[in-house]
Amino acid sequence: LKGKIPSDVAVTGGLSGDQDRFQETFVFSDNLPEKNTIIAVGFYGERLKIGYGSMGGWDSFGPDRLVTSSKGNILYELDGKPALDLYKKYLGEQAKGLPATGLLFPLSLRLKDKDTGLVRTILSVNDKDKNMTFAGDVPEGAYVRLMKSNFNHLIDGACGAAKMSCESFGSDTPDLAILISCVGRKLLLKQRVEEETEGVQDILGKSATLTGFYSYGEICPVVPTEKECELHNQTMTITTFLER
Known part of the structure; x- marks a missing residue:
């Protein structure tokens, strides 16, 4: 990705997963499951703002x-x-x-x-x-x-990623947020895993639509001021969208 995409273009996303089976993963292209494939979507526009943040909350x-x-x-x-x-x-x-x-x-x-x-x-x-x-x-x-791990700190990490993802929006709240959380966090948090998304929703506001999946690795710049993407493990990685 780093070698093919211009350095001033931020890349966020995640590696496909199969819940916790750790057997085989797919992505869908033209309604068909594909292996060994990357799906990419480019977003641009004069009225579009995009933010991103990735945090783990580990001690x-x-x-x-x-x-x-x-x-x-x-x-x-x-x-x-x-x-x-x-x-x-x-x-x-x-x-x-x-x-x-x-x-x-x-x-x-x-x-x-x-x-x-x-x-x-x-x-x-x-x-x-x-x-x-x-x-x-x-x-x-x-x-x-x-x-x-500390469960409370992991949930705080998800909330921290949400705050980081909309730092550039000022007082505005995002319209859409794509949440990519590592499947390892789900396995650890168990019945408390919903607290991640609940905490993120509280930070981003009730009007923000949340979507996403549990991944086998997350892709995002380390900090919002950078564009170069890195591979993360065991994080909550969030990309937010605002159009005005």
Whole structure:
């Protein structure tokens, strides 16, 4: 996406999901299900305003760790030590439930040239080779911290994304909001998952129409002042539309 779309065009969206089956995903094109396909819609107009925001609400803990060995989305070493050993040390008894319990403890990834972090979710672990596979790249030279969940903070994160998405609207409220929440958040929040959308509706106003889906990854610039998109995990990502 970054290589094909002009740098002054913001890109937001999400990766297709299949609820929590983790088997096979599709998108629909001309009323037909398609695999390995990207669907894109361009919005423009003199009277159109678009905002976006992405937040997780996770709590970071522990020291920053330098990624000293990785390849794509596979993490081998932190601070020159096997990444999986360090991760298990932090998790304690929870490590026995890996990779499932990894959903509760994603990593905060901070790139060398960025002040804000991205969330990376664990997909699998390799006990033999002591490495970990994530739902997004973990480049060498980046810094990571462990994160843990707090339900109230996750819901606050969704509300924060809503506030961020309409910062440029002033006193106006959006007409439409597309909400893309990671399916991992739904699995964590369970019966409280509706509080995400309720909180967002309260922030954006009752006149705003909400739509969206649960994704396997979210796409959005890190902050509203930037246009370059990034892949996020375990966030609520919101795109808002206002036409006057």
